[in-house]
Amino acid sequence: MTVKAFIHVQHLLGTGHVVRAAAIGKALAAKGAAVTLATGNKIPPTLDTGPLDIVELPACKSADATFKSLVTLDNEPIDETWKSARVKASIQAFSSGDYDLLLTETYPFGRRQLDFELTPLLEAAKKNPKPPLIATSIRDILVRKKEAWKEKWMADQALRFYDRILVHSDPDFIQLSDSFPFADRVEPLVRYTGYVGPEARPAAQGDDGRDELIISCGGGAVAAPLIEAALNARSLSHKAGGTIWRLLVGHDVGEDAFQRYRQMAPAGLIVERARRDFPDLLKRARLSVSQAGYNTVLDVLTAGLPAVFVPFAQADETEQTQRAEALARHGRAVVVSEAGLTPARLAARIDDALSLELSPHQVQLGGAQRSAEILLADLKDRF
Template identity: 75%
Template sequence: MSFKALIHVQHLLGTGHVVRAAAIGKALAAEGVEVTLASGNTIPPTLDTGSLKIVELPACRSPDATFKRLVTLDNEDIDDAWKIARVKASIQVLEADDFDLLLTETYPFGRRQLDFELAPLLETAKASSKVPLIATSIRDILVRKKQLWKERWMADQALKFYDRILIHSDPDFIRLADSFPFTEEVDHLVRYTGYVGGDPRPAVEGPDGEDEVIISCGGGAVAESLLSAALEARPLSRRAEDTPWRVLIGHDISDDAFAIYRQSAVDGVIVERARRDFPDLLKRARLSVSQAGYNTVLDILQACVPAVFVPFAQINETEQTQRAEALAGHGRAIVTPEADLTPERLAAAIDDALALPRSKHSVRLGGAEESARVLLQDLKDRMS
């Protein structure tokens, strides 16, 4: 029997959420599932969505890292009329087909700004003549909330609406309890899938990366302090002053700013744009220095390279700090705060990290394929 699945995803600032959602969708499609991906923001043109049916909902995004406002792609604040249109569009997608599975990416463990849309969507699914299996897809670490009631609300929504919680991490490194205080209440719904990502990318040609210190910053838009410190830290290091440092700057940094960074680099520091062969560079490197985003940490874990993490921690962001500290607890990294970062502090952290042994522990991958396997088994169990 063939199944039909609807995946709802909203990326607000970066694109990691839609990348993971598409990967799970393609893994389901590879097993014969007919998948519709409803996206609340423009899908990046570089993202391969394969055979997925794409539905573009009225689009919104966050204008900054506070995530307190939602705006349209024209930077207009969303209003009640926009919200009504968004709810209508989502429910129309749900009711347009006879879906066996509804998967929401992140919600209810985040994206509470979209409760105006997703609560009605879930209520509609629950009230349909054929109630779909309802699952949520979340990454390894949740952003902690200052008010405990918000996390209580997450657990209550999960227990009210959901049949399955997929966590895209390796439980040997990070578990839900590391960032969610009500784990015991929802634990019966949880399945760990391994990390989503880690697909093969181009190999390094030539000697690039060999015994180097690799500094990376993802897109680069929120990494100014890390980049500034890294460009001056090499002469201050006792363990890594004799090797090339390669600073990879993302494409969110303007050409003018990139040129200034290149001019500011001290001797022995190579500055270039982010590279597709980044994972292979890491495998040959002496050390990685980076923030602690999901995809970057996955690349570091796969490379088994020692690391320095300077987690993005502006506004109320806790996710990267918790992820970095979890890896540090396993002896895989040194963490140094973003606040008051200096070249001297970064050099000291690099020296400490180079004293760590190179890990031989293989991280659990295949998260998209395992997610598809779990969901298909859940669907089959419902029919038996």
């Protein structure tokens, strides 16, 4: 019997969530499952979804870095009519197939803005004559909440609806309890998978990346401080001032801003759009400079080069800072705060990173494949 899996994912600013969800979907498909990926935002052009059946839900994104309000991709506020259409679309997509597995990415350990949609979806799944296995896929570090009731609600939702919690980290490196105070309540549901990624990408052509300093910013929606500092830091670096710098600008940065960055670039600094061969560029490079999003960090760790992390930390975001500091403790990177970032501060930390003696600690990878194995074993035990 072919297992049928339904994965729900919503990325709001960065692209890491949909990249992880697609990786798990493709790992399930490689083991014979028929997989539907229902996405609530536009899939980035650098992501290969392979054999997945894509369902495009009415799309939304975060209005800004606070994540307090959702807007359409045209920046129009969403209203009750929009919400009703989104709920209907999700439930119809799920109900159209006799799914054995329902996997929600992040929720309920985040994406509480989508509770209007996801609680009805979960309730509908539970009411099926043959309810699916219900699992959630969460990254290594959760964003801490100021109000304890919000974190308690996460645990309550997990215990109410979920059969499995997949934590995409190396437990020798980071555990759920490091960022979630109710981890003990949900511990029986938790399985650590190792980190998800990076997916196979094309090889870089020619000498691109060779002995270069690679600066990247994911989708780029919240990367202006890093980009603007990097554009003026090369001449201030004592150890990398003679190196080619390559700045990769994400596709969430508008064309006008992208062209302005290109015009600002001094000699020796190449500005171009984000590339699918990014992992291979890193393998050739001297140093990576980036934010500390999940997927970028995995690319850096896999490439095995020193790094400077400028973690996104606006509007009480803590996840990237925790991840970057964990890597620094393991001797894999140096960290510079986004607040008050200047070209001089960035150049100084670049010089520090180029002096690092990298720790030999090997982080557990293969998280997508291990996730698929865990879920299929759960289904075998269940049915």
